[in-house]
Amino acid sequence: MRLLALIAVALILGPFLGIVVDRAAGRLRVQFEHRCVSCQAGQGTSSMIPVLTWFRSCGRCGRHKGVRYPAVDLMLVASFVLLGRRFDDPRVLMPYLLLSAVLVTLSVIDAETHLLPNNVVWPSILAGLFLVLVVSGELGYEQGIYSALFGAGLLGGTLGLLHVAYEPGMGRGDVKLALLLGLFVGWIEPGLIGTVQRILYVMLLAFGGAGVVGLAYNMIRRRKGEIPFGPALAVATMLVVLVSPGLI
Ligand SMILES: [Zn+2]
Known part of the structure; x- marks a missing residue:
């Protein structure tokens, strides 16, 4: 029942995130209404019906919305279900659902445009921080606040140093994203040593994954291409969040 509810929420939320991606990629101007x-041309509210929206084409020019909308929806369903099985307490689940929605959105934007837009990243960091503080207060989980802030500082700081040392490979957007990811990786369990371990796992998985994908990509294309690092960081963080035992 709970998982069905999560799937429903993911499918309702998905089309809205698809529009955020279209706007960030410059295909849509920011308007109140969903447009082609x-x-x-305005698409009306019926274009937002979950799942049916995958099959819709524009009434005026016949343009199909493409595979991005179903792809976003399915990634969101998968991460909501996995997180729903991972966290029992809805007060803890909610912030991680928010995180996964942000990560799906930013990963698709980064894969398409090689940018992590500030107007998505900064509000997400502030919302994440707010939820971590409020929920920790509610649960009497003060230690979690410290390890969350420590995690944000550690992952953000490390990628910040890499950005200074190796600017073309590590963008400023990746550093800001790392603040958000470190916050949630740290929050899972109090204690500095455990947080350092989890952050190391995130970095190993992200650099390893990006390395393998980048190598395969360059072999297929037979030339050097820039691989966006955001999606690798996002996937690595979700894996660590899902498998680490944690107290909350
Ligand atoms: Zn159209």
Whole structure:
């Protein structure tokens, strides 16, 4: 029942995130209404019906919305279900659901545009921090606040140093994203040593994953291409969040 509810929420939320991606990639101007990416004709509220939206085409120019909308929806369903099985307490589950929605959105944007836009990243960091503080207060989990802030500082600081040392490979957006990821990786369990371990796992998985994907990509394309690092960081963080035992 609980998992069905999570799937329903993911499918309702998905089309809205699809629009955020379209806007961030510059295909849509920011407007109150959902419009066609090709001819900018208004699509009406029926274009937001979960799942049915995958099959819709624009009424005026016939342009199909493409595979991005189903892809976003399915990634969101998968991460909501996995997180729903991982966290029992809804007060803890909610902030991680928010995190996964942000990560799906930013990963698709980064894969397409090689950018992590400030107007998505900064509000997410502030919302994440707010939820961590409020929920920790509610649960009497003060230690969690310290390890969350420590995690944010550690992952953000490390990638910040890499950004200074190796600017073309590590963008400023990755450093800001790392603040958000470190916050949630730290929050799982109090204690500095455990947090350092989890942050190390995130970095190993992210650099390893990006390395393998980058190598395969360059072999297929036979030339050097820039691989966006955001999705690798996002996947690595979700894996560590899902498998680490944690107290909360
Ligand atoms: Zn159109």
